[in-house]
Amino acid sequence: MMKKNATFSGGEPALANACVGNNGSVGFEHYAKGFSQSANMLIDQALSDLCTYPVDFLIYPVCFNMRHSVELRLKGAIQSLINLAAIRGQRLEFDLTGSHDIGRIWDFFKKNSEGFDNRYKGINDQVSPTIQDIAEVDATGQTFRYPYSIESQKHLVDVSVINFLTLKTKFNALEKNLDRLLSLSEYLTEEYSRGSFTKNLSRAQLFQLASELPTINKWREPSFKDKKNDLRTQLNISNNEFTKAINIIKNHYEMAPLIGISIELPGLDRDFLIWFFTQWNKYHHDAKEKTTTPTVTTSGSLVDNFFERLAESHQLKAAIWEDTSAILTPEYLAGLETMFYHSNEIFSEIFTSGYKRALRNANVIFKAPENTKGSFMHLLDKTNCFSNILKGLFFLHHEGLAIELIERFDFEGVYHWQKKAETRELFELPAFAYLT
Incomplete structure (x- = not known):
């Protein structure tokens, strides 16, 4: 049995005991929240009394916590994307523990998330500028940890001044959009688990396809072949995948009525x-x-x-x-x-x-x-x-x-x-x- 650590251990009052390890919610999001809350508390404290809390000292832990929180959030987003891809029968790989280059992490997520489902693009466009700003100043998480690089070069010589109020505004906006990104990943995980997708088409794209198809009673008309080919070209899918998409639509309670089919109630009349x-x-x-x-x-x-x-x-x-x-x-x-x-x-x-x-x-x-x-x-x-x-x-x-x-x-x-x-x-x- 491991000897009790005199510093990192429980005590009184009980409300001051933090749950960690197997006694806590271990994950990227949990860790990220801790670093972001710490950054926000320090920013608010500094802005409340700029004379008592010198910003020249606090800027380093504030920016380190901000940057590390974003890195953890993006790694959590990548893990969710890897899980999503697995539902679809796809395989994504990324070194979540070995990589700390926030620019590389973001580029991987942005490219692969938008390639997986284009509903990521809107939120990605919102968060990208601020993440790129972070990557430009502190790509690997060293700039706000140490005054000098491993090459003995002084950090931040090209920046000179960082405003706390600007930091608060930009970071809070980034946090809100990263929360939206998390919500999207959670929603898509549930959506894809329902099985209504093809190799290249999401559930939302199947709805769009159903809305653009003529009703089924017109499918024997000569014009339907041209419509089908136009839709295949538009969606960039094969004839085989188009057939699979049609089969999903025809047997789906919400999509089938869009093409004029009503599916019987489950067990009722x-x-x-x-x-x-x-x-x-x-x-x-x-x-x-x-x-x-x-x-x-x-x-x-x-x-x-x-x-x-x-x-x-x-x-x-x-x-x-x-x-x-x-x-x-x-x-x-x-x-x-x-x-x-x-x-x-x-x-x-x-x-x-x-x-x-x-x-x-x-x-x-x-x-x-x-x-x-x-x-x-x-x-x-x-x-x-x-x-x-x-x-x-x-x-x-x-x-x-x-x-x-x-x-x-x-x-x-x-x-x-x-x-x-x-x-x-x-x-x-x-x-x-x-x-x-």
Whole structure:
């Protein structure tokens, strides 16, 4: 067992103990945040009292921390890019531990990220000037650590003066854009993990392709061949990759409607949904009132009302289950659960994978009638079941069925759904989901 270090060890107060190693969040981003926060604290302290905290001394730790934070952030971005490339079946290699040349690090990331997905370009263009400024003054992290280079040349003789307020403005802007870069990488990691891409086309480019294709009923027309060749040339893809892209589009809940195809709901159909919401509406007969009018109950009648409602609920559930058990199938149960639990997702691919998991689970549950009943009643109990499934219907481009349900059960005034396909604006997709 390693002897306890008297300097680098825990103590009191406990709140002053920092978690490190396997007891902490070890990674480029975690380290980078520490250096950037240190730089910002020193800058703010210096600017708050320029007489007490001489900028001539503080400039070195400030700029070293700033530069090292940026180096770590870029290395973290490269690691994310390497992971992204692996999802796509590509291999990227970079010496993350051996290289400290920030210009070389940036050039590698910029070239490879934009080659991988052109959505990186907008953010790269924002951060590039400041990173190049850093690389020009301190390429390898030595300039602000030592007064002389290993060749005994004095550092910063061509700079002379560095303004703290300018540093704060430029560094804070860089940090915000590097945060955006991190968010983009996180989003793309999730997006690519859904599998909707080809060798050269991202999910966003597939959406763009789908929007430029004529509807499928026109594909047999002579003009389609010319359109196809134009799109292939524009995207610089082979005929084989174009075919793969078309197959993804034709089987994608969000893209298929752009070419005139409507994909069936996972495990559900119109008649069953109408039947299910008829039962749900019976059980939640006061759902609209609950959302618009507060219930006032006197203390004297509270207990009597509770037991009366409990008995009514039990009887109603028993009657609903008696009718349900005769028509409920594993597919219907899996479909309801998928639509309910995934209604807030931003990737429709999750409905497909989620339904497969739910169906496997439903087939197991159906071997025990009580478990089947419990799973169904759990959904029936949900007061937000109607709104969640409606949202799923709009998301999967079954707007007509969603509007029919709204009108049939007279819930338009409560949920404020618009009678048009633009209701999909309910889904707040990040800007990264689209091509810029």
